[in-house]
Amino acid sequence: MKRLLIVPFLALLCAFQTQAQEVENPLGASNQEWLDRDWPVTDTLVFDFPNESALVLYFNNTEFTASELTEELEPLLRKATDFPEFTTVAYRLGEQFSNTSLKHVKYQIEKKYVPYVDSLEMTFPVGLDFTGGDFTPVVGFRAHLNWRNFSLGGSITNTIYFPERIEKNIKVNSSWFANAEFAWEFGNLEGPRRNTFGIGYLINENKSQLFSGTTMQAYYNRKINKNLSIQVGVISTENFKTFYPTLGIRFW
Template sequence: MRRILLVSCLALLCASQTIAQEIENKLFGNNLEKLNEDFPVTDTLVFDFPNEGKLLLLFNHTEYELSDLEEKFSLILKKTTKFPEFQTLVYRLSEEYPQTQTEAVILDLEREYLPYMDQLELSAVIGMDFTGGEFTPVVGGRMMFNFRKFDIGASFTNKVFFPERIEGNIKVNSNWFANLEYRWDKSDPKSNTANMFGIGILVNESKSQLFTGTTAQAFYKRKLNKNMSIQVGVIATENFKTFYPTVGIRFW
């Protein structure tokens, strides 16, 4: 089903010049020239597929062991079943540049050829913001449509404000925002939760003690680890006459 061949240096150097324009993760300008000088292509690793497609890896034998490459790529190629028919995909391997590193090539193969099922995601929004000089807990819910390379959806979030106590009583002022959100990740195709951009509008039925008039927000969220993200943004209020920067954290 899958055949692995090792081709030696001189034949490959000629062949690589012929297919240089077809390399999926090609370098440009001085970077390519420097790589060819420091780590010229000496070997290839070829994977043949039942649909007459091929994956061709170009590398220098001083950087990689053939058996190690065969093991790493065989694992992912068992799962990536969407390779095009009658087409050869060519990747250059070298640890000298981010786009040619082994892990980057594997991620690119997963991004493009790993089977994926679109799905609907429902999740909670929990966090804390510093808004206009006030700490405001944030709670709410989110619905996202997950696609292969990006997610799109909406959230309904409450920026909770606790004003000063009156006669010892605590009042809670809710500030509900309806948000449209777009989420993506350029580095890891298996998880598009690392970057998010959103815009929203205040939809309170009761009077807000933080904002007046037409109020809208825009924000950017970056995932720090599995359980926490940082979010920065700006809120325009008083019919877009006053602007408050916001910064906060989100959990999950």
């Protein structure tokens, strides 16, 4: 685990070091002039590593304090085991521009210096859709291979339809879809991949009162939190002659 030392500097020394140390996230000339004029560097925060490297942050004390930045970055830097030896890396902080925002700087540090291990994710989503004027429960199995910013995989889902009773009897229709999926979350490494796009094909041979002929679906899923998401899509059936919009929720 890396040892961190936090060293605040005076504003005069900060200005000198800003000129001497090139930052990793420079802005365009006009934006840089705007940032330097309205939010000039007043403080510097340095994190020293045991391998004789350092991370330097230049910031304005009306936006951040050293204690706030330390609390935000210290847990991340303890995981930054790929930080190069004998190297000083500097970033400018300024919330007015996305390239200098704290969120972006944390993202760049994690992306460059925190090791990432690919993983296989398997879940059993369940939910409820509103399909063509009817509520259809959905159950299934999902498997994804995760990389740092995105994942690829697929799922098998069953859209369950309850038709009207005939002579007090009801026959439950099961519609099994095989789906190819792509999930992504660019610009944020702290949470799950919140966006998923999928395309599916109806694979079961049993006739359904809801779907018939060639049937395919396309959908977009947006995670609300770790266990809940909203899904919108469209299902084409009867050899692409009929289209059902879908709206539903999923629990993972």
